[in-house]
Amino acid sequence: MVQKNILTFPTIPEPALSRSWETAWEKVPAEWQEPVYRLDRAPNNRVFVRNSNYLYSNKTYDYRTGHTLADQELAWYIYTIWSEGTLKVDPAMLRWYVTSTQALIDRQPAEMRDTYSLANIEPYMLIKEAARAFYERNERYPSPNNLKNVESIAKNLYQHLTVRCSDTPWYEHDVWNMRLDSRIPRRENEPHAERVISLEQLTQTWLKEAARFWFSQALTYGYYTWTSVASRVTYLNYFSRFLATYEHTPATLGESLGSIRKLTTAFTDYLKNPVEGCHENALSETTIGSVTSTLQRFYEFAYENKDLITETTHTEAWLNLTADHTRLFPTYRRKKKGKAHPVTFFTSDELTLMLAHLDVLKTPMTQQVTVQTPGAEPATFTGLGDEQAARAWMIQALTGRRASEILMMDYQPLTMLDVDPEKIQEDSFIARMTYQQTKVDGVEPTILVDVAVVNIIKEQQAYVEEKYPGLEHPYLFPNPRANFTGSRPRSYRSYADTLKRLDATVKLTNKAGEPLRFSQTHRLRHTRATELLNNGVPVHVVQRYLGHRSPEMTMRYAETLAATAEAEFLRYKKVGSDGRDLGLSAKDLLEISQLDHRADRILPNGYCMLPPTQTCDKGNACLPCGAFATDASYIQEHRDQLTRLEALIEARKNQYKARRGEDMPETNVWLTGRLREKASLEAIITKLENEAAQNKAVSGAGTSGRVALTLLTNPAKNGTSPIVQPNLRTQR
Structure with a gap:
């Protein structure tokens, strides 16, 4: 039986102030209202990347186009990214952007030029003009990297203007960016707020608009999280690319169940076979199942809300949906959920080996470090220069917390216990640590921690104080890039990329020759859970410590512990x-x-x-x-x-x-x-x-x-x- 999904159109509360251009421009101080800058002086030196062709000398650089509104919008953009501390701009790439913009505006009628908005210049238009002008001047096309750099400025400026300076509802934009639009519904602590959702690859209008309605409803009413919506958009992109190979496919997909099944069967075969330009390798059964279940869920929602979707998308075809659209795929194709993946953990020897190589991550990139481990020759590595990633990894290893729970911790997460300092031992619990619970609701996000964890947190606090002196510190682990005020937490992608570089550098293996990967941070959680159970801690206490809502997940670790003990006995x-x-x-x-x-x-x-x-x-x-x-x-x-x-x-x-x-x-x-x-x-x-x-x-x-x-x-x-x-x- 189909689950009911009948909803009313989301009522999005408008902000207290209008998001119009006039309101945005009023916030720009007088000293920032002209795009003319001294690159060697504060505060301008914090927003421009140092470029050898733009020496820090007694010189003023003028980025005006000669057209009033365009100059104001450019000045507003530079001020905004400076005040928020999120981006820096290469002065050479900005010059290229300005000359290309000026050429495009000059082609407009004279009476329109002073009121012509940069929001009318879509990024692809500017890139085309930039490449044309470069070729005309140099008789060759620009390098892909340089073109990508100027495209980045064009996209960022365009998104800032279209999102921040208009009253258009957030869901009507094709690109949803939490960093730019505070109106997008979100969890209190969204661990993947840096992830951008784009509907641009849904090339069929009827599909894009219906998906826009579905996902806006899901976010507004909390049916899906931000990451869940991002994944489902990716899955629908497969369907959109598949439909592009068919001519005039309607929203109903067919006139009968037989014709619908014929199309969806062809889609399943499409997913199972490599397709150039879509997926170069055959997708796994798990991914195929996720794609088909997302499509099925989408049509179930559309069938139950076809009147609203028709009204919202202005596509009458949605009214023709029938119960056949709630069973796009034969039931025999739906496989039962297999057994959960086995819980894997690091042995004490493996963890000791990895901790010895963690110094490679801490060491500055200008220095080398030699690592000595028992039974192996000394190895020398060039440092990776990310000491805060090393501290986050150590806290994960000591506490068993998820990566996002550590990366989003407040700057001051500790509440010290009333313990006699003379009685404190190395493994004594001396504080309660508050982490950011990002996965399970209804769980108290605090655990007891010992001296080692407290010392690591104090080291990280000193690091943040030194890097961002005189500023407020909302997070213990600030993002290392595009975060010049330290106001944004470290993203999981940044953390994972750093650990993958460490994996590629040290190339550790266990006794069986299998790779030991620092980037598999969830194994640290498994390791800590297994250690607690092995020490005789009751299951309900481990459940509370790990932040599990029910004991079923905790029992997976107990089963793994039993299996490991059996394997050791049978050896x-x-x-x-x-x-x-x-x-x-x-x-x-x-x-x-x-x-x-x-x-x-x-x-x-x-x-x-x-x-x-x-x-x-x-x-x-x-x-x-x-x-x-x-x-x-x-x-x-x-x-x-x-x-x-x-x-x-x-x-x-x-x-x-x-x-x-x-x-x-x-x-x-x-x-x-x-x-x-x-x-x-x-x-x-x-x-x-x-x-x-x-x-x-x-x-x-x-x-x-x-x-x-x-x-x-x-x-x-x-x-x-x-x-x-x-x-x-x-x-x-």
Whole structure:
């Protein structure tokens, strides 16, 4: 049954002040109202990039076009990016932009030139003129990089004017930019506010306008987050490019269910095969599923709201939608959700190796650093010069927080606890850290942190104070680029790009030869969760610490921990007291040791396989016992025990001879028992040293002819409850 999505048209509250050009121009101070600048003096030197052809000398640079409105708009733009500290401009590229703009305006009728707005010059028009003028002057076309630089100025200025200086509702623009338009609905702490959404690639008007309505509704009423809308726009772009290969495809896609299915089947095949100019490689099943489900969801919404969409888009075809459009794809194509991806984490050795190489990220780019790790030759690297990224990574490793939760933290995230300074130890909790919860609602975003985390945060605060002196600091991790006042948090893309450069520089691998990537920051969260569970922290406490709304996600880490413990247990072959293989499978042996949680079954040198209903009457005489089992993980303990036993035998023999004047006979009761223990230890050590580890059972120890034990399972417990019964056949 289709979920109802009937909505009313969104009522977007208008800002208190008009967004018209007149209002914007009134905010520009008198000293900024002419596009004439001294590049070597404050405040202009903060908005212009240093260019060797524009020396910082006693010279004024004039960027006026000679046309009143265009000059005012250019001056407003330069003032805006200076006051917000978001961008810098290359003076040479700005000169190129101005001369191209002047040429375009000069072609207009004389009476229109002084009132001609730069908002009328779309970026593609300016780029075309800039390339033409360059070719006319140099008899060659400009380099792609230079053309891209002047295009960047044209796009930014155009978007600033069309968004900031007009009363057009935010959703009527083809480009949605949270940084430019404060009217766009958003979460309180949007972790991907730097991401820009563009509807320009939806080339079919009916598709673009309907998608505009759908996504504006979703953002206004909170059905989708900003990142969800961005992903769905990308998915609809595939459909738009596919429709471009068909002529006159209507919004209904066809006149019957058969014709609709024919089109959507062709679309699915289109996604599965590489298409030049669209996707060079075949898309994964997951991506294809996301694309088709987005298209299905879009048509379900359109069907339930076809009257509103028709009124909004002025496309009558939407009225012809039927229930057939709620099942674009056959149900058999919809695969059940597979098992969740396994939780992966870094081992302690891997984490130690990565932390040793984190110095490469901290070191300035003008210096080199040598890293020494155990068992490896010293390696020298050129620094990457991003110490705040290194601190963010370390806080993630120590706390298990998500990257966005750390990058968007307030400048002062700590609340110190009332702790006696004299009693503080290295691992003591001394503060409560407030992070930015960006994924799950209804979770208290605070955790206890120890001395190490507090010290890292204080180092980062000192770094911010030094880089942005005398300014307010809203964020602990300010964005390193286009952020000259430190007012914007570091973007995830900037952080991820830096870590990827570190990966490419150090190229770390684990013992299996698989790459260890700093950029896989979510594995740090898995690592911390597994560490907490491994230390016996209750699941509900770990759930609270990780910020999970329900215990289901937390239990994934518990399952991974159990799987890891099982894999570690099964690595080793189990042998009995006389060194012979046990007659139990390794998995059965694991179940016995886990299901019977008695401390007396875990021995210093192995395991006690005595049935749960029986009690031990041998004291500490485990080696001669047939219920004793061990594996290669205890081999050093066996060697040490053998050394101690040999020393004990030799000492007792010497005492016996000193007292009686003769050697201790082999028939001595005490010596007989010790020699039997020695033989058992030697057999165990020889077996474990000579045989390669195999994932199978090893037979029980004890004397020859003993009644062997066979492991059975109880069907009522799905084969998980071990029942031990005697085997009637006697070993020969």
